[in-house]
Amino acid sequence: MSKAVRFLVAPVLALAFLAGLVPGFRPLHVEAASCVRISGGHFDAPGNDNLAANLNGEYIRIHNYCGTARYLTGWRVTDYGSLHTYYFRSGFRIGAYVTVTLYSGRGTNTSTRLYWGRTYGAVWNNTPPERAYLRNQYRTVVSSWSPY
Numbered sequence: 001m002s003k004a005v006r007f008l009v010a011p012v013l014a015l016a017f018l019a020g021l022v023p024g025f026r027p028l029h030v031e032a033a034s035c036v037r038i039s040g041g042h043f044d045a046p047g048n049d050n051l052a053a054n055l056n057g058e059y060i061r062i063h064n065y066c067g068t069a070r071y072l073t074g075w076r077v078t079d080y081g082s083l084h085t086y087y088f089r090s091g092f093r094i095g096a097y098v099t100v101t102l103y104s105g106r107g108t109n110t111s112t113r114l115y116w117g118r119t120y121g122a123v124w125n126n127t128p129p130e131r132a133y134l135r136n137q138y139r140t141v142v143s144s145w146s147p148y
Helices: 003-019 052-057
Strands: 036-042 059-064 076-078 085-087 099-103 113-115 132-135 141-145
Touching: 036 132, 036 141
Parallel strands: 099 113
Antiparallel strands: 036 059, 059 099, 076 085, 076 132, 132 141
16 A cells, blocks of 8 residues: 555544444543532531531532433542542432532431531631532542632
8 A cells, every 4th residue: 555545544544433433443432521510519607617516507519410310439529739538438329410418517418418527627718729629530620619
């Protein structure tokens, strides 16, 4: 095969592979953007943020914008600087179009309310550059949010 023919055929074959037109070859599925994202929250609890009685005044909300439920096994939430990390329990599932609230303090976990379990000390600073980060099982940031 001459160089000119290879020069013309190679790009056409590459495009055919990428488009999935070649039998037996399927391109890898890549999820463009996560449909599970932080939708809001409240970093500044009323009163002293560090006291156990006030910790649930700090929270973030995570919403599933997908039409199907998603498993968050291996996912985590971190603050700016990753000083605090919340790990979703194995098998945790967020339903389609459901919002889950993650509180800093203690309580009983449900399908829509999760608790960090802290008894003292705020998770979120009340000033910039504080930010909440939602990371997938590969530690990739899929969403972040800040009121500042």
